Amino acid sequence: MTRDVLETMRERRSIRRYKDQPVPDDIVRQLIEAATLAPNAGNLQPWHFFVVKDKKVRWDLAKAAGRQNFVAEAPVVIVVCADPAHSASRYRSRGAELYCLQDTAAAAQNLFLAATAFGLGTCWVGAFDEKLVSMALNLKENLRPVAIFPVGYPAENPRPSARRPVEQVLTIIDTPAQ
Template sequence: MTKDVIEAILERRSTRRFKNEQVPRATIGRIIDAARWAPSAGNVQPWEFYVIYNEKKKYELASAAANQRFIGEAPVVIVVCTVPEMAAARYRERGRNLYVIQDTAAAVQNILLAAEGYGLGTCWVGSFDETIVMEAMDIPRGKIPVAIVPVGYAAETNESPARRPVDEIVRIIE
């Protein structure tokens, strides 16, 4: 049983403590498939996903991410990369600077929500040294890591951090 999409959106919380329990590879496959089905400008899909099970590599990622140790403690870590030149070839500067960020952000969100749907916790990690991650994962020039997403069964239940009120963020124009 998976969650309804609205439940997944509302119930998803960042997870920073994981159980020492493996995630079936088929489930990771489905999560990557959800990422693949994210929208992208012109359907260019300027992304690649590194799926890391290797213990040593996970801790290298944690150390590249200001020692956020929970990255190493997750059973699986997905590194989402963008390939800016794919979008630039079609959309020039707007593709290179804006669409690739939006496209990969949509893919990351699909990963978080799909994982939630399968009962897994995740955290979108953006604080890391790009160069160190590229070296550790052998990511060639031209591909840029934009997010690190540890995935695993949550070993914590987190309160919902407050959201800004609707009337502060919505402007209705009639």
């Protein structure tokens, strides 16, 4: 990966249309590796990643996401899952309710940026029925699906979506002048 991280962040956008072109396995593997490099509480790494190529399962996931068909139209779908009990083993309720979600969100963003750097398109899909996703993937009880990423080569080039100005979202707390 040669691209500057800031450049990749600026280039990143949600892609919901994909070319009918497979994504090489070794690139998918590198996306997962990038995800596992994320910071995480106590280095417990309370995550698991499912790479779904099977067409029927991709459609099950699209249906679980309220018929967001673009999920199934991507050649590969990656589902990021959290293991709340693993985080709770050290951090109790803060681990189960907060850290494991922060950890997996950090992993998910790494995955997204790595996909962008490889010229792939993806979209963070969070609107889904957790039970239906669990059934589609035959998830063990301990795993909670956190985000779905359809991954493929982009077949659209959307404009960057607008951001609120920094001034609107920033508060600086400085030492008062003497």
